[in-house]
Amino acid sequence: MPRCIPEPYRIKMVEPLRMTTREHRAACLEKAGYNTFLLHSDDVFIDLLTDSGTSAMSDRQWGALMVGDEAYAGSRSFDHMRESIEDVMGYALVIPTHQGRGAEHLFFQNFVQPGDIIPMNMYFTTTRAHLELAGGEFRDVICDEAHDTSSDFRWKGNVDIEKLDGLVEQYGSERVRAISVAPDVNMAGGQPFSLQNLREVRAYCSGHGIKVFLDITRIAENAWFIRHNEAGFADWSIKEIIREICSNSDGAWMSSKKDGLVNMGGFLAMQPWEDELFQRCRSQVVVYEGLHTYGGMSGRDMESLAVGLREVCEDSYLSCRHSQIELLHGLLARAGVPVVNPCGGHGVFLDARAFLPHIDQDHYPAQALAAEIFLECGVRTMERGNVSAGRDPETGLNRRPKLELVRLAIPRRVYTESHLEYTAEGIIDVYHRRHAVRGLDIISEPAVLRFFQSRFSQHTETLPVVDSEHHLAVPPPHYW
Ligand SMILES: *Cc1c(COP(=O)(O)O)cnc(C)c1O
Numbered sequence: 001m002p003r004c005i006p007e008p009y010r011i012k013m014v015e016p017l018r019m020t021t022r023e024h025r026a027a028c029l030e031k032a033g034y035n036t037f038l039l040h041s042d043d044v045f046i047d048l049l050t051d052s053g054t055s056a057m058s059d060r061q062w063g064a065l066m067v068g069d070e071a072y073a074g075s076r077s078f079d080h081m082r083e084s085i086e087d088v089m090g091y092a093l094v095i096p097t098h099q100g101r102g103a104e105h106l107f108f109q110n111f112v113q114p115g116d117i118i119p120m121n122m123y124f125t126t127t128r129a130h131l132e133l134a135g136g137e138f139r140d141v142i143c144d145e146a147h148d149t150s151s152d153f154r155w156k157g158n159v160d161i162e163k164l165d166g167l168v169e170q171y172g173s174e175r176v177r178a179i180s181v182a183p184d185v186n187m188a189g190g191q192p193f194s195l196q197n198l199r200e201v202r203a204y205c206s207g208h209g210i211k212v213f214l215d216i217t218r219i220a221e222n223a224w225f226i227r228h229n230e231a232g233f234a235d236w237s238i239k240e241i242i243r244e245i246c247s248n249s250d251g252a253w254m255s256s257k258k259d260g261l262v263n264m265g266g267f268l269a270m271q272p273w274e275d276e277l278f279q280r281c282r283s284q285v286v287v288y289e290g291l292h293t294y295g296g297m298s299g300r301d302m303e304s305l306a307v308g309l310r311e312v313c314e315d316s317y318l319s320c321r322h323s324q325i326e327l328l329h330g331l332l333a334r335a336g337v338p339v340v341n342p343c344g345g346h347g348v349f350l351d352a353r354a355f356l357p358h359i360d361q362d363h364y365p366a367q368a369l370a371a372e373i374f375l376e377c378g379v380r381t382m383e384r385g386n387v388s389a390g391r392d393p394e395t396g397l398n399r400r401p402k403l404e405l406v407r408l409a410i411p412r413r414v415y416t417e418s419h420l421e422y423t424a425e426g427i428i429d430v431y432h433r434r435h436a437v438r439g440l441d442i443i444s445e446p447a448v449l450r451f452f453q454s455r456f457s458q459h460t461e462t463l464p465v466v467d468s469e470h471h472l473a474v475p476p477p478h479y480w
Contacts, residue, residue, distance in 0.1 A: 005323040008316040009413060012059060019045050025375050033455025034371040034440055036380050045378030046419050047411070051346045053099075053257035053264060054411035058311060061261065061304040068300025073291055077299035077306070081267075084306040088239055088313060089216065089246040091269035093278045097289050098296025100217055100255025101126040103268035105288060106281040107213070107253055108134040111178065117171050120180045121159050122146060122187045125388060127180065127215060129448055139167055141179070146188040147402045149340045149351045154229055156191035157183065157222070159201045173208045182215035183222030183245065187384060189405065190218070190344020192225035195233065195244060202248040214252040219245060220259045221345035224318040238313040250274050258346070261308030261412060265297045317413075325410055327417060331424035337431045340405065347409040350427070352385060355406075356437055358464045361386050363439025366404045367456060369430070372437050373406070377426025382407045388451045435464050 020028075020043055032038035036049060047054065069076040082094045097103040104127050112118065114135030120127070121142040128138050141163040145153035159181060168176050181201060185191050205212050223241040227233050233241060246252060251270035256262050270278045282292050289296040297305075311317065322345070329343035338354035352366035359365040366385035373381055385404035392399055408423065430437070440456035 004327070004417065005320045007320050007413070007416075008314070009058070017045055018042065020378055022375065025378060029371055029375060033443060034367065034458070035451075035454055035456060036370050036374060036382055037452050038455070039374065039380060043378075044374075044380040046415065046423055047380050048347070048408040048423065049380045049382050051258055051409040051411050052255065053262075054414060055257075055261045055263065055308075056411070056413040057261065057263070057304060057308070058413075060311070061307045064303040064307045065300040068298060068303040070299040071293075073293055075293050075299045075302065077302040078293040080306040081302040084309045085267065085269055088242055088309050089219075089252070089269065090243045091246060091252065092272050093251075093270040093275065095268045095278070095282050095285050095292055096295035096297045096302060097253075097266045097268060097285065099257060099264060100215075100253060100266040101130065102289050102296055103253035103255075103266045104130040106268055106284055107251075108136065110277060110280045110284065111213075112136040113177075115175060116178075117167060117176045118178055118180055119159075119164055119167055119176065121157055121182060121193065122185050124182060124186055124215060124217075125449055125451070127182075131180075141167065142185065142188060146185065146191060149189070149338070149349075149354070149403065149405075152341050154192075154225075154342060155194040155197060156188050157185040157193035158197040159193070161200060161204055164201070164204065168208055168210070173210050176210060178211040178213055178250075179205060180213050180215060181249075182217070184218035184225075184345035186218070186346070186407075187388075187403070189340035189349040189403075190221070190346045191342075192222040192345060194230050195226050195241070196230070198245060198248050211250045212248065214246065214249045215254075216246070216252045217255040217258045218346055219254075220312040220318060221321075223313075224315070224322060225345060227315070228319075238315055238318060242313065251277075256305050256308070258412075259309075259312050260305050261312050262301060262305045265301050265305050267295075321410070321412060324415075324417065324420060328408065328410070328420040328424055331421065332427060335424070335428045335431065337427060340403075347407055349384070350381075350406040350408070351404070352406050353404045355431065356434055356439075358435065359437070359439035359459075359461075361400050361404060362398055363441065363459045363461070364456065365439060366406045368437055368440050369406045371440070371456075372430050373427055376430045377422070379408075379423050379426055382409070383451060387454060390448075390450055438463065 028043045108130040112134040116136040119139045119141040143158045143160045145151040146156040223238045253268045256265035329348045338351040340349035352369045356365040366383040370381045384407045389399040389401040439459040443455045445454040
């Protein structure tokens with residue numbers, strides 16, 4: 001068990017939580033169509049749905065809120081935010097947006113030409129949606145280990161340069177004009193890339209005239225892994241590593257709702273040589289977000305982001321955060337619960353295929369497991385599997401991704417160790433009665449980003465027979 005690292009902060013304000021009964025939670029699930037996104041927050045005891053916009057701000061950030069400059073144009077708070085981004089990441093050109101997807105929208109609408117192929121190290125839902133809405137196509141170039149939940153490889157976020165090279169051979173660099181690389185890859189279980197890999201990607205791309213754009217939403221968490229696990233970086237500060245990551249790119253976007261340690265906001269940032277693209281994005285931000293000195297953020301939000309970006313670089317904070325996540329990961333793994341290894345940067349991911357092998361992927365085991373965990377203990381989690389992956393536009397069939405995961409995202413600076421111990425106990429209880437968990441059928445689904453609003457009902461398959469020791473008496477019907 002990892003040694004506990006105490007939180008490098010103390011609690012100054014508390015927010016009450018309400019425990020509910022199992023009957024109440026069963027009714028809530030039915031009402032929400034078994035989709036944890038459709039639950040009401042008041043009915044949730046511990047909310048591990050997402051680490052997005054759920055961070056606790058520091059006293060300094062709350063103080064900064066009070067000095068926000070709400071001027072429509074030329075806000076002083078924009079300068080503070082831009083200076084902080086340049087100081088921490090090295091990007092001089094900055095456009096604020098209301099959140100990460102606002103920046104993705106601007107970037108893809110202005111960068112992508114129809115038919116472009118943009119490889120990524122796996123994908124993020126909104127990023128892929130904006131790429132496709134702009135007429136581009138996504139290709140996955142993440143290393144094979146990322147798809148193997150049992151592999152202990154430390155750098156599952158790495159790009160497989162041979163896969164990238166294969167795409168360039170096939171389509172040419174006229175169509176593969178850029179690669180987008182994300183740190184701490186969410187869909188792979190919060191897995192980092194190594195700086196060595198990013199440098200190799202950069203060198204390859206420079207040789208082929210391909211741009212490198214980063215999705216730096218969780219850059220500090222990836223930097224922590226580099227500092228602690230990659231040879232040669234132990235003496236570097238987190239900030240130095242972040243700057244080094246960004247120096248290997250042409251630009252980036254960020255959802256500040258994660259490593260920005262604020263509840264709302266995002267930005268698009270570029271290196272000076274991307275001025276032409278930057279100007280085009282900046283002239284469009286006024287249409288979709290707001291004037292280029294606030295872009296959908298209020299002055300106070302920009303002010304607290306300026307502080308948050310500096311606070312997230314503190315190694316003491318990142319080490320404590322990581323030890324919390326390792327604690328939860330370890331408690332579950334030791335009880336035999338199938339988890340993604342190694343432990344991720346922003347949460348723990350359950351392998352729903354291995355957890356519920358009797359449920360076929362088209363009955364959404366990860367969705368069903370997320371619902372069951374809520375029923376058991378009031379902890380809200382999220383599906384990251386067949387529902388999130390959506391349908392193939394050509395065949396209309398589910399994409400059936402290799403990874404069928406439930407994500408337990410840990411909000412930053414919000415919960416204590418005992419919250420996580422309680423969570424582990426609840427999930428272990430579900431694991432002991434896993435054979436009685438039913439799959440789901442979709443009742444309704446939106447065309448884009450369906451995981452947010454789809455509704456489900458319980459599937460009426462025959463459940464596998466188990467003996468009193470919870471062992472399967474017969475093989476599961478749709479084992480894959
Ligand atoms: C959250 C997220 C986004 C989108 O940002 P929003 O602020 O939710 O709009 C993009 N990329 C990654 C990796 C994310 O985690």
